[in-house]
Amino acid sequence: MDVRSQIGMVFHLDKCIGCHTCSVACKNVWTDREGTEYMWWNNVETKPGTGFPTRWEDQEQYKGGWVTDGEDLKLRSTGKARIIPNIFHNPAQPSLDDYYEPWTYDFQHLFDAPEGDDQPTAIPISKITGEPIEKIEAGPNWDDDLGGSPIYAANDPNMEGLTEAQRKQMLEIERVAMFYVPRICNHCLNPACVAACPSGALYKRGEDGVVLLSQERCRAWRACIPACPYKKTYFNWSTGKSEKCILCYPRLETGQAPACFHSCVGRIRYLGNVLYDMDKVREAANLPDEQLVQAQRDLILDPTDPEVIEAARRGGIPEGVIETAARSPVYKYVKEWEIALPLHVEYRTFPMLFYVPPLLPVMSETQGDVVRNSVDALFGDVEDARPPLEYLGKLFAAGNLGKLRYAIKKELAVKIWRRHVTVGDIDEEQAKRALVEADCSPEEADDIFRLTALSTFKERFVIPPAQREMAMEMLVDPQELKAAAGFGFRSAPRRS
Amino acid sequence: MNSIMNDYLFFGVLPYVSLAIFFLVTISRYRQQTFTYSSLSSQFLENKQHFWGSVPFHYGILIVLAGHLIGFLFPSWILSWNAAPVRLAFLEISGLAFGILTLVGLLVIVVRRWMNIKVRRVTTISDWLVYALLILQVSTGLAIAVHLGWGSSWFATSLAPWLWSLLHLSPEVSFIGPLPLLVKLHIINAFVLIGFFPFTRLVHVLVVPNPYLWRKTQVVRWNWDRERLRQS
Numbered sequence: 001m002d003v004r005s006q007i008g009m010v011f012h013l014d015k016c017i018g019c020h021t022c023s024v025a026c027k028n029v030w031t032d033r034e035g036t037e038y039m040w041w042n043n044v045e046t047k048p049g050t051g052f053p054t055r056w057e058d059q060e061q062y063k064g065g066w067v068t069d070g071e072d073l074k075l076r077s078t079g080k081a082r083i084i085p086n087i088f089h090n091p092a093q094p095s096l097d098d099y100y101e102p103w104t105y106d107f108q109h110l111f112d113a114p115e116g117d118d119q120p121t122a123i124p125i126s127k128i129t130g131e132p133i134e135k136i137e138a139g140p141n142w143d144d145d146l147g148g149s150p151i152y153a154a155n156d157p158n159m160e161g162l163t164e165a166q167r168k169q170m171l172e173i174e175r176v177a178m179f180y181v182p183r184i185c186n187h188c189l190n191p192a193c194v195a196a197c198p199s200g201a202l203y204k205r206g207e208d209g210v211v212l213l214s215q216e217r218c219r220a221w222r223a224c225i226p227a228c229p230y231k232k233t234y235f236n237w238s239t240g241k242s243e244k245c246i247l248c249y250p251r252l253e254t255g256q257a258p259a260c261f262h263s264c265v266g267r268i269r270y271l272g273n274v275l276y277d278m279d280k281v282r283e284a285a286n287l288p289d290e291q292l293v294q295a296q297r298d299l300i301l302d303p304t305d306p307e308v309i310e311a312a313r314r315g316g317i318p319e320g321v322i323e324t325a326a327r328s329p330v331y332k333y334v335k336e337w338e339i340a341l342p343l344h345v346e347y348r349t350f351p352m353l354f355y356v357p358p359l360l361p362v363m364s365e366t367q368g369d370v371v372r373n374s375v376d377a378l379f380g381d382v383e384d385a386r387p388p389l390e391y392l393g394k395l396f397a398a399g400n401l402g403k404l405r406y407a408i409k410k411e412l413a414v415k416i417w418r419r420h421v422t423v424g425d426i427d428e429e430q431a432k433r434a435l436v437e438a439d440c441s442p443e444e445a446d447d448i449f450r451l452t453a454l455s456t457f458k459e460r461f462v463i464p465p466a467q468r469e470m471a472m473e474m475l476v477d478p479q480e481l482k483a484a485a486g487f488g489f490r491s492a493p494r495r496s
Numbered sequence: 497m498n499s500i501m502n503d504y505l506f507f508g509v510l511p512y513v514s515l516a517i518f519f520l521v522t523i524s525r526y527r528q529q530t531f532t533y534s535s536l537s538s539q540f541l542e543n544k545q546h547f548w549g550s551v552p553f554h555y556g557i558l559i560v561l562a563g564h565l566i567g568f569l570f571p572s573w574i575l576s577w578n579a580a581p582v583r584l585a586f587l588e589i590s591g592l593a594f595g596i597l598t599l600v601g602l603l604v605i606v607v608r609r610w611m612n613i614k615v616r617r618v619t620t621i622s623d624w625l626v627y628a629l630l631i632l633q634v635s636t637g638l639a640i641a642v643h644l645g646w647g648s649s650w651f652a653t654s655l656a657p658w659l660w661s662l663l664h665l666s667p668e669v670s671f672i673g674p675l676p677l678l679v680k681l682h683i684i685n686a687f688v689l690i691g692f693f694p695f696t697r698l699v700h701v702l703v704v705p706n707p708y709l710w711r712k713t714q715v716v717r718w719n720w721d722r723e724r725l726r727q728s
């Protein structure tokens with residue numbers, strides 16, 4: 001047993017209101033420099049929808065993640081075998097067109113325009129060329145709330161393989177059941193970007209598993225960009241380096257939650273470290289798709305088990321870090337309650353960001369011109385959930401509907417139970433039956449409720465101590481970095 | 497007298513100046529400005545013509561350079577290979593073919609850089625200089641291949657010994673003196689390129705990632721001193 005500590009994350013999708021506060025917080029802190037305008041280390045996608053970059057889940061096109069023959073893993077894009085032909089021109093690399101051309105507006109014109117009959121306008125100016133853009137074809141969140149067109153939902157790669165009836169159910173625009181999926185780098189256990197980088201610029205930090213990209217070592221061979229199945233490494237066209245979410249490690253090292261977590265209005269985000277067994281990762285990553293959710297769960301170890309604690313100590317994990325693992329909200333959601341699931345685990349990178357799937361109950365119906373709210377429907381049957389379980393199963397369970405059904409049933413049972421406790425219009429027997437059917441005790445239901453609805457900052461973010469006396473990246477005297485730019489540079493990041 | 501002086505400057509002094517600049521500047525740039533060592537890929541901004549420039553150019557130039565290197569290191573191999581006319585012809589024709597590949601790739605690269613406004617935006621003066629020097633270098637090379645046949649043989653008999661004499665710090669300029677102007681131009685431009693090399697994007701050639709092929713797939717870096725933690 002080789003025990004490591006890893007920062008894990010949980011996003012509770014039932015609580016996400018799609019406000020993009022997280023994206024904006026991140027943009028302001030990290031990606032407002034030249035070359036990074038188009039990057040969204042944190043983005044919030046409407047589902048069903050095409051996402052960012054457009055149709056990123058279509059791995060036929062983007063060639064992200066790993067494939068297995070049952071024994072060995074291979075990168076779908078470039079591995080050791082194919083790096084030589086692919087280094088001069090990478091056939092799977094997305095280009096600016098797959099994202100969008102960043103722009104600003106000629107605001108000065110509003111002040112300088114000569115007097116005339118018409119109001120002056122501010123035309124869009126490309127942030128790359130400085131020239132006016134004739135027609136803006138795409139922008140950040142272009143398909144937000146489906147941008148008024150069902151085409152975005154129809155083009156969602158996850159729609160493939162659904163039955164005609166299910167597709168129809170999802171596409172009727174008045175009834176379309178949308179939800180939001182905020183995405184950041186998953187800081188995977190088996191990162192494809194790290195494995196693809198020919199320079200060794202990408203690495204997993206041993207202490208907390210944060211995946212970082214050394215700006216000094218990156219040489220723009222850009223293998224990480226197709227390799228990451230989540231498209232969370234981005235190419236900076238100005239500096240000629242790739243960049244990615246750094247999980248705000250300078251904040252983590254000082255005990256603060258990352259900016260997107262801290263600013264989240266819906267309080268949907270949880271962060272904490274878990275202990276896992278490094279020795280088992282390889283084997284787990286080679287299992288068939290349906291077994292992957294469970295396999296990843298099995299990698300995560302019980303932080304209160306004396307054997308695990310002993311092994312962790314042997315592995316050089318400090319007491320403080322073992323202690324925070326025992327209080328981790330991630331452990332609770334993923335292991336104890338089993339209601340948080342990984343996004344597209346079939347890419348076999350073992351993403352360490354888990355999602356509590358959305359319930360999306362039918363809350364009102366129109367009959368003629370009358371809108372009727374129905375309480376019953378709030379607690380309706382799981383199988384009626386919109387969008388269809390098959391769709392959610394593709395996102396969160398690699399097609400293993402059993403795992404998904406379990407999570408959704410439990411979420412629902414907790415609601416029924418709490419309705420009984422707080423409002424009382426559901427009787428105890430009925431509520432208890434729902435709990436039993438969902439494999440949940442009243443105590444567990446209360447715990448889930450508390451962490452989901454009432455938790456404080458300290459309960460949502462259990463940040464392992466950084467051991468700064470042990471020379472973390474930020475131990476450099478801050479004064480030395482004064483007037484240096486961004487993160488990790490001693491000099492301004494300029495190309496030659 | 498004058499031309500002997502010039503020969504001495506170009507073939508006895510310039511190589512040393514260029515090589516000195518090359519080593520001093522690449523090393524100090526690597527140490528002080530590692531950040532600027534990058535292939536500065538522009539594939540992200542333009543993804544289609546990119547293939548028709550970068551790929552032929554690199555395969556061409558790498559094979560042509562490898563040919564030069566073998567001629568320099570093992571002149572006797574080349575001579576004995578060339579002893580049979582068929583083999584000589586094969587070598588000459590494939591050299592020419594890869595030279596043309598290089599030039600075609602290079603022209604696509606330059607046209608793309610100029611025509612695509614986004615790519616032009618990330619092209620610096622030093623890039624234009626590199627393209628100019630490379631075009632001159634590759635076209636003189638091709639002209640030699642076309643007009644002055646059997647280059648691989650006389651490279652082995654005149655140029656390789658001169659290069660070795662440079663290496664032994666006693667330049668024998670007399671090897672070069674009688675060669676045609678085209679060849680001299682090719683040599684002089686080569687050393688100009690080497691001199692400019694460390695200031696341009698060409699430094700990416702020096703950081704080509706060979707350890708990737710035999711390193712472990714995943715990379716983990718520790719900041720903690722785990723030994724110390726285990727004892728505490």
Ligand code: HEM
Nearest residue numbers: 087088221535536537538539550554557605626700701704
């Ligand atoms: C194995 C060795 C080499 C590797 C792996 C390599 C790799 C690369 C890569 C990845 C690019 C960026 C292409 C892009 O995406 O835009 C590039 C550009 C370039 N390389 Fe190389 N290169 C090698 C050798 C050379 C050599 C020997 C030369 C010439 C002496 C050279 C000259 C250039 C030039 C001029 C460019 C700029 C191309 C452009 O403007 O698009 N490279 N190289």
Ligand code: SF4
Nearest residue numbers: 016019020022264266
């Ligand atoms: S800030 Fe929170 S609630 Fe708002 S979009 Fe982001 S994750 Fe959702």
